[in-house]
Amino acid sequence: xxxxxxxxxxxxxxxxxxxxxxxxxxxxxxxxxxxxxxxxxxxxxxxxxxxxxxxxxxxxxxxxxxxxxxxxxxxxxxxxxxxxxxxxxxxxxxxxxxxxxxxxxxxxxxxxxxxxxxxxxxxxxxxxxxxxxxxxxxxxxxxxxxxxxxxxxxxxxxxxxxxxxxxxxxxxxxxxxxxxxxxxxxxxxxxxxxxxxxxxxxxxxxxxxxxxxxxxxxxxxxxxxxxxxxxxxxxxxxxxxxxxxxxxxxxxxxxxxxxxxxxxxxxxxxxxxxxxxxxxxxxxxxxxxxxxxxxxxxxxxxxxxxxxxxxxxxxxxxxxxxxxxxxxxxxxxxxxx
Numbered sequence: 001x002x003x004x005x006x007x008x009x010x011x012x013x014x015x016x017x018x019x020x021x022x023x024x025x026x027x028x029x030x031x032x033x034x035x036x037x038x039x040x041x042x043x044x045x046x047x048x049x050x051x052x053x054x055x056x057x058x059x060x061x062x063x064x065x066x067x068x069x070x071x072x073x074x075x076x077x078x079x080x081x082x083x084x085x086x087x088x089x090x091x092x093x094x095x096x097x098x099x100x101x102x103x104x105x106x107x108x109x110x111x112x113x114x115x116x117x118x119x120x121x122x123x124x125x126x127x128x129x130x131x132x133x134x135x136x137x138x139x140x141x142x143x144x145x146x147x148x149x150x151x152x153x154x155x156x157x158x159x160x161x162x163x164x165x166x167x168x169x170x171x172x173x174x175x176x177x178x179x180x181x182x183x184x185x186x187x188x189x190x191x192x193x194x195x196x197x198x199x200x201x202x203x204x205x206x207x208x209x210x211x212x213x214x215x216x217x218x219x220x221x222x223x224x225x226x227x228x229x230x231x232x233x234x235x236x237x238x239x240x241x242x243x244x245x246x247x248x249x250x251x252x253x254x255x256x257x258x259x260x261x262x263x264x265x266x267x268x269x270x271x272x273x274x275x276x277x278x279x280x281x282x283x284x285x286x287x288x289x290x291x292x293x294x295x296x297x298x299x300x301x302x303x304x305x306x307x308x309x310x311x312x313x314x315x316x317x318x319x320x321x322x323x324x325x326x327x328x329x330x331x332x333x334x335x336x337x
Contacts, residue, residue, distance in 0.1 A: 196258065
């Protein structure tokens with residue numbers, strides 16, 4: 001009996017935290033038109049001549065801060081651990097592999113291995129809870145590009161965004177409870193990866209009014225911002241948080257374009273300045289801890305909050321290789337075609 005292939009997609013990480021490896025990773029990442037959507041002849045000199053030379057040394061130092069000794073980048077380590085545990089949970093009728101969008105193991109290599117195994121079908125699984133063209137869209141396009149390049153005719157299906165699925169929400173909520181046990185936090189901040197406003201506005205009707213993301217049809221249109229609010233709302237309700245005790249923000253701005261707001265760094269400043277002494281920060285646009293969670297929010301966010309008068313800061317870990325997350329996600333995948 002042939003197996004069903006499960007291709008787990010994630011962004012990827014530099015091979016090491018050395019500057020040259022970070023440069024190579026950033027060039028691949030930033031040259032993707034879904035990341036910087038400007039003409040190639042403008043994007044190439046901007047990325048190679050300005051952004052990467054300036055950003056790589058700084059990024060390399062940040063990667064070094066969170067690198068897991070003798071293991072590597074947290075995102076890669078946790079994704080591989082998750083894949084291994086998911087394989088064990090799904091059993092021998094499935095074949096689970098990882099394909100990174102911008103680093104090893106490459107998507108093309110995973111597809112070649114699936115072909116050699118003779119899988120009967122392929123479930124493409126973007127490990128991004130909320131849909132965005134820069135993440136899910138770009139990764140799925142890369143899978144299709146490789147399928148065509150390799151001449152593979154494997155029946156495929158793409159897992160829909162799981163931003164509000166219990167397989168993701170329940171373990172995420174439990175991790176919040178465990179991380180904040182015994183403490184009374186003044187505020188809970190749900191920080192999601194940001195996007196340029198122009199990308200969100202590509203979805204008809206999105207980002208047109210203050211409350212458009214709460215329209216019942218907003219999430220169905222694959223509006224990233226709406227799906228972020230849906231995730232945060234469901235988690236806050238499960239945690240029984242009053243409306244005044246939680247909010248949503250967006251992190252990781254890049255470049256001069258207008259990005260969706262409010263910004264996480266500014267929000268942390270304002271919370272502390274308004275007298276909020278303790279804050280717990282959750283990052284539910286990530287399933288694996290990475291430089292954006294551990295360094296940007298875990299280290300940088302704490303520095304901002306305490307500099308502005310805050311005293312107690314807690315970063316809640318991502319679901320990573322949590323057992324409840326693995327088992328719940330395995331059940332979700334079994335129910336797919």
